[in-house]
Amino acid sequence: MSGTKERILLAALGLFARDGYEAVSVSDIANALGMTKGALYKHFKSKRDVFESIVVRMEQRDAEQANAHGVPEGPPEDMGDAYRSAKIDHIVAFGKAMFRYWTEDDFASQFRRMLTLEQFRDTEMGGLYQQYLASGPLDYLTELFAAIGIPQPRREAAELYAPMFLLYSVYDGAKDKEPVRALLDEMLDRAREHLEGVRSK
Amino acid sequence: MSGTKERILLAALGLFARDGYEAVSVSDIANALGMTKGALYKHFKSKRDVFESIVVRMEQRDAEQANAHGVPEGPPEDMGDAYRSAKIDHIVAFGKAMFRYWTEDDFASQFRRMLTLEQFRDTEMGGLYQQYLASGPLDYLTELFAAIGIPQPRREAAELYAPMFLLYSVYDGAKDKEPVRALLDEMLDRAREHLEGVRSK
DNA sequence: TTGACAAGTGAACGCCCGTTTACTATAATT
DNA sequence: AATTATAGTAAACGGGCGTTCACTTGTCAA
Numbered sequence: 001m002s003g004t005k006e007r008i009l010l011a012a013l014g015l016f017a018r019d020g021y022e023a024v025s026v027s028d029i030a031n032a033l034g035m036t037k038g039a040l041y042k043h044f045k046s047k048r049d050v051f052e053s054i055v056v057r058m059e060q061r062d063a064e065q066a067n068a069h070g071v072p073e074g075p076p077e078d079m080g081d082a083y084r085s086a087k088i089d090h091i092v093a094f095g096k097a098m099f100r101y102w103t104e105d106d107f108a109s110q111f112r113r114m115l116t117l118e119q120f121r122d123t124e125m126g127g128l129y130q131q132y133l134a135s136g137p138l139d140y141l142t143e144l145f146a147a148i149g150i151p152q153p154r155r156e157a158a159e160l161y162a163p164m165f166l167l168y169s170v171y172d173g174a175k176d177k178e179p180v181r182a183l184l185d186e187m188l189d190r191a192r193e194h195l196e197g198v199r200s201k
Numbered sequence: 202m203s204g205t206k207e208r209i210l211l212a213a214l215g216l217f218a219r220d221g222y223e224a225v226s227v228s229d230i231a232n233a234l235g236m237t238k239g240a241l242y243k244h245f246k247s248k249r250d251v252f253e254s255i256v257v258r259m260e261q262r263d264a265e266q267a268n269a270h271g272v273p274e275g276p277p278e279d280m281g282d283a284y285r286s287a288k289i290d291h292i293v294a295f296g297k298a299m300f301r302y303w304t305e306d307d308f309a310s311q312f313r314r315m316l317t318l319e320q321f322r323d324t325e326m327g328g329l330y331q332q333y334l335a336s337g338p339l340d341y342l343t344e345l346f347a348a349i350g351i352p353q354p355r356r357e358a359a360e361l362y363a364p365m366f367l368l369y370s371v372y373d374g375a376k377d378k379e380p381v382r383a384l385l386d387e388m389l390d391r392a393r394e395h396l397e398g399v400r401s402k
Numbered sequence: 403t404t405g406a407c408a409a410g411t412g413a414a415c416g417c418c419c420g421t422t423t424a425c426t427a428t429a430a431t432t
Numbered sequence: 433a434a435t436t437a438t439a440g441t442a443a444a445c446g447g448g449c450g451t452t453c454a455c456t457t458g459t460c461a462a
Contacts, residue, residue, distance in 0.1 A: 023223035130374040162363035173331040240410045
């Protein structure tokens with residue numbers, strides 16, 4: 001038990017997130033930690049093993065995040081306006097927390113960028129990217145909206161998630177991050193107002 | 202004049218768009234065309250040269266696209282409601298055309314995915330990605346909205362562009378592309394209705 | 403007909419890749 | 433105190449990398 005395995009994981013993730021898996025050599029990872037590449041093979045059996053351990057680690061973190069901030073299943077039918085309004089508040093707050101998680105948490109932010117770079121390599125990577133960052137969140141929000149009786153739930157889900165998704169990229173390229181966070185909050189607040197104005201059929 | 206240079210460019214772009222620049226070897230490109238890598242150096246002086254030629258080619262295509270579908274500068278002040286409404290129609294139609302261009306045009310679609318994979322490598326690549334796909338279109342729409350007196354032009358620009366940007370990624374991962382195009386049209390039409398309801402101050 | 407040139411082959415160059423191996427030092431267990 | 437396990441080094445392995453070079457074609461102008 002020495003924490004070296006963890007340090008290798010984090011260093012590799014940082015490099016994978018900037019250059020992509022193939023462009024990073026085992027020596028690059030080892031050098032970033034001031035060790036030789038031979039030592040790295042005491043902790044991982046291959047370069048691919050490092051990558052896969054990162055994915056496993058993210059799955060663990062994601063499960064924790066979901067338990068902490070997740071939106072539990074609500075009662076399926078006959079809800080009052082006040083209850084639905086509270087639900088909408090909760091979902092929008094959840095969206096803001098998600099944005100901060102994927103931009104400000106070091107591990108999640110780097111993992112997001114790494115997936116972005118690997119998404120077209122094969123169907124497995126494409127699936128992971130979709131699941132974590134594209135159609136996954138979209139489908140999840142669609143179900144939440146459907147469950148509280150919002151009409152056209154997919155369109156509303158896209159309306160809510162699209163600003164988050166766009167601003168991930170704007171955030172990554174922005175020198176000053178603060179206006180991006182502010183714009184995100186403005187847009188999600190406007191989405192919330194819109195949603196609360198929508199009548200369930 | 203044999204068109205071989207062009208074929209090399211297209212083959213390389215296809216591979217770069219799937220695997221990323223570093224993960225593609227000169228042999229890969231040559232093999233895709235049934236030639237040896239030595240022949241490739243009769244047309245380009247290095248692997249980097251191939252990449253840079255692709256970027257130059259995209260710049261040419263983009264300039265043509267802008268001339269064909271571009272929104273010219275309108276008269277700066279004192280416009281009637283009918284004129285502003287026509288302007289909004291034009292901008293939204295321009296957005297739909299842009300989406301189809303970046304998803305259905307082979308060259309543009311592959312170039313978009315290639316830039317997505319290279320965006321974090323250095324500031325130059327990051328700049329290109331932002332310019333073509335993230336803050337660039339956003340800033341452009343912001344200026345258009347500001348020019349016709351729409352209040353909070355940046356927020357409205359983000360509201361219009363965000364669905365396009367999200368659906369690029371959903372489109373890439375979708376087995377059936379048609380519902381994605383339909384959702385995009387729905388969302389842009391709703392944005393248009395919203396914009397026409399907004400009063401200029 | 404000859405000569406220049408354009409386009410392609412295939413082998414070679416030095417270098418770096420991912421991985422394995424032999425070996426060393428330190429720490430923990432018996 | 434002797435042994436075993438752990439975590440590291442350094443060198444070597446075969447192979448693929450980007451690039452160059454000597455050489456062969458075919459085409460077209462002089």
